[in-house]
Amino acid sequence: MNHPLIIASGNQELDANIPFLEKQLEVLFQGVKEDSSPLEGLTIRLKSDSSWSESQYRLRIDRSDISLYSSSSASMQQAMVHLLELMGLKLLGPELYSIAEESAQKFPQQYEYTYTRPFAFTSLLYPDAYEPAFRAWYGIDWYLDDFGVWGHSFDQLVSPKAYFDSHSEYFAWYEGERHAEALCLTHPEVRNIAIQNLKEILAKNPEAKYYSISQMDDLIYCECDRCADVNAANGGPQGSLYFFVNQLAQTYPDQDFVTLAYLYSSKAPTQIRPAKNVITMLCPISMDRGAGIKEGARNQYFKKEVLDWKKVQERLFVWDYTVQFTHYFSPFPNFESMTENIKFYHEMGFEGLFMQGYADIPGSLYALRQYLLVQLMRDPDLDASVLTREFLEEYYGKAAPYxxxxxxxxxxxxxxxxxxxxxxxxxxxxxxxxxxxxxxxxxxxxxxxxxxxxxxxxxxxxxxxxxxxxxxxxxxxxxxxxxxxxxxxxxxxxxxxxxxxxxxxxxxxxxxxxxxxxxxxxxxxxxxxxxxxxxxxxxxTFATVSHRGESADYKFISQPSTEYNFKKTYGLQDGLRGSSDFSYNWTGWYGDSPVIEFTLSDTKPLSRVVLNFLEDQRHWIFLPEKVKLFGYYKNHWKLLAEVKVGDLEENWLVDRRTISLMSSGKRKFSKYRVEVSSLKSLPKWRKRRNKMPMTMIDEIEIY
Known part of the structure; x- marks a missing residue:
């Protein structure tokens, strides 16, 4: 079969894509039948047309004559990909092609299509997105190329290492102390230092499209008098954030800057308007992934936030989360919401999408996930169910129905x-x-x-x-x-x-x-x-234990947190200890002290009670202050044992602490009570607004 004749445009930038087209045509023609007559004798003309924007192309087919119109190299390559896909060539992954013989046989005799890119910026963090050829095929950006500074960046603008010890006033006044995790965003010298450092960053990365001016990944923000006044006028700490970001952005009015609307800054400011060269990147980290934004009852808060943001600025990006970050290799049925949300972002006029996935790790069904994302970021009007079915047939063969x-x-x-x-x-x-x-x-x-x-x-x-x-x-x-x-x-x-x-x-x-x-x-x-x-x-080596409590009657006097009470009282008497993972085999009390009563099923006196506590300060899980054991006798609770845990120390390692309460064993009480005195408040190194200490117990062992 004769390959198409390719006629260059004369524009060096556009014509640089010809080797790409020739290579893909070679792949296609190796896979189609010799009698695929619709693909015989084609002429492909590349045409430079400055009337088209860099995000547009036009594809025109008139029998055997094909014309591709574009004004940029990237859009010309996208026009070529569109043509190749019409011919039956699909890319499922790097060097992983699918050739649809039916498409080759039905190649249109007349066809005209004009494409305008739906988003100015699209990027995803999945294994094949690290491959330039895969990104190029789908017109996907690489965030590290487009951003001179990415993500949480305040520490690059004003370094805590350089300034905190000598000028703590540059940093956040929060809960009565200065914290290096955030800046005082209304301090004039903080602005001056940030502008100077930003100037150096811009000089090092002059080709970047965007630069992030964003808070750190923490809940801390400044509450000094100046910041508090700005925040009060703007509905929250997003006020001082945009006060600061606007000052930097206005210093470089021709450069686009991005700031994260994340955690405490997720809501739109009520008075300050972001500068025209500031793009807000919304980060809906708490959404219910079991439903889309438009219809999901638990997601209406975010839908409202989007509508509020649209009232104060047009330029919005989103940093969305598309996998389960705690378990990369576990099924996660969010495909419907993931794809529906892209359509929502397009309807709401979002300018850019960053879809975070497994990064370069081949997690659960990663190939299907990234395929749906790149297809819909390229064209949000596509039917995700059709795309899914097509992918399954090509990727899994005869196993597709299953x-x-x-x-x-x-x-x-x-x-x-x-x-x-x-x-x-x-x-x-x-x-x-x-x-x-x-x-x-x-x-x-x-x-x-x-x-x-x-x-x-x-x-x-x-x-x-x-x-x-x-x-x-x-x-x-x-x-x-x-x-x-x-x-x-x-x-x-x-x-x-x-x-x-x-x-x-x-x-x-x-x-x-x-x-x-x-x-x-x-x-x-x-x-x-x-x-x-x-x-x-x-x-x-320590998971199982046998003890008398397995047949006892346990009762919660203070109720654990619903989120960490899967097994109810059975979780404290199932003969199973917890590991370093707080998400299972631990019962947790959030902002409360555990109190548990138990009645033994035998007549033997009690000699010892053993409790294991988890310490995971990163997740606000702390050891208690003390633990007491009581016995009930003649309508009176008698103290049998008390253990004080010791002074609290900063500890970023995950640990388990065993506490034994010894009883004399001379008397049989009708019932017993364990009272745990939890921390009343968080220590200064973990103190955060609206956070409380949690106490976690895996088993109450009775001997």
Whole structure:
């Protein structure tokens, strides 16, 4: 088959794309049949047209004559991609092509299409986005190229290392103290230093389109008198933020700056208007990912925030979150909301999208996720369900129907549960929604069918094996939660309880496979695959315990936080200790002190009570001040034992502390009470507005 004749435009910038087109045509023609007559004898003319903006192109087909009109190299390449896709060539991943013979046979004789890029900036953080060829095909930007400074940047504008010790007044006055984590945004010298440092940054990166002037990743903001006045007039701490950002932006009026509307600055200021060269990047970190922004009841707060922002400025970006950051290899059924939200952003006139995913880690169904994102960022009017079906057919072959069933099973289970779907959840939280034992059984059966369907087809089988990995990881995480119960990691044995046969080998196989795929961490800043395996082995050394409390009657006098009370009182008497992960096998009291009563089922006197507490100060989990044990006798509570924990120290390591309360054992009381005195307030190094200390107990062991 004769390849098309390509006629250059005479514009060197546009014609530099000709080798790209020739290479892709070679791939296409190697895959189509020789009798694909609609593709015979074509002439492709590149035409430079300055009447088109850099974000536009025009494609015109008149029988065998094809014309591509553009004014920029990037848009010309997009016109070429459009043509290639009409011919039947698709790109699923770097060097991973799909050739649709049907499209080649139905190549149009007459066709005219004008494209205008829907967003000025689109970028995503997924494995294949690191490949320039993949980005170029879909017209996706690379955030590190476009931004001279990215993300949280105040420490680059005014360095705490350089100034905090000598000029603490440059930094935030918060809860009665100066904090290096934030700036005093109304201090004149802070502005001067920031402007000077910004000048140097601009000089180093003159080609960048945007520069971030953004708060740090913390809840601290300045409450000095000056900042407080500005904030009071603007509905919150976003006031002093835009007071500061505008001053820097007005110094360089021809340069675009981006600032994050994040945590305490998420709402629009009520008086100050962002400068024309300031773009606000909204960061909806708390949204319910089980529903879209438009219809999701839990997301109406963010919809209102968007509408409020549109009243004060037109230029909006969004930094959206599209995966579960605590468990990269666990199913996360957010596909519908993820794709619907892109359409919402387009309808609301957002100028740019940054979609954060697994970064360069091949997490759960990453290829499908990134494919849907790049397609919809390029054209938000596309049908996500059609795109999904097409991708599944090309990527999973004969297993595609089962993969569609897999996705529908997860999505339906999540919807029926009406539970919130968060980016910091996981397999244990999902036990009560889309990863219940019943759903896990269904998913296992579906994946087994998929495995059989592609047996002997190595490339498809490898992709289904990655889906099996997700279920394996989910099973391991849930097995730690279930412990000695059904679905747990332990089974009854002659000596008590033993690990399920072959389970360690399965975890090791998962770790090896994840490592082979290039996963260097299994969650954001979490353990790598081999460390996960070592942690799994380490947990077994202390996970189970047998004690009299397993048959006792426990009662909460003070109620734990709903979010950390999955097993109710059973969680304190199931014979299962907690690991360093606070999200399961720990019962937590937030801003309250635990008080638990228990009644023994036997007549033996009590000799000892053992409690394990978690310390994870990063997540506001602290050791208590003291613990008391009481016995009830003749309508009176008698103090049997008291242990003071000791002075509180700053500790950024995760630790478990065991406290034993000894009783004389001479008298049998009708019931007992454990009273834990939690911290009344957070220490200064973790003090944050609207945050309280949490106390966590994994088991109350009775001997």
């Amino acid at each position: 993969m569609e069933e897999y996705l529908l099973t997860l999505a339906d289970a999540q919807k029926k549960s009406s539970k919130r779907l968060g980016i910091y959840g996981g397999p244990v939280q999902a036990i009560f929604s889309y990863l219940s034992p019943e759903i896990m059984d269904q998913l296992d059966q579906v994946v087994t069918k998929a495995e059989k369907a592609v047996r002997g087809e190595a490339h498809f089988a490898k992709r289904i094996a990655a889906v099996r990995m997700d279920l394996e990881y989910t099973y391991f995480e849930q097995a730690k939660y279930y412990g000695k119960d059904q679905h747990g990691m332990y089974v009854p044995s002659a000596t008590g309880y033993s690990l399920k046969e072959g389970l360690n080998a399965r975890v090791k196989a998962f770790a090896d496979q994840a490592e082979h795929l290039g996963a260097y961490e299994l969650s954001e800043a979490g353990p790598g695959p081999q460390q996960y395996y070592q942690d799994w082995l380490g947990y077994q």
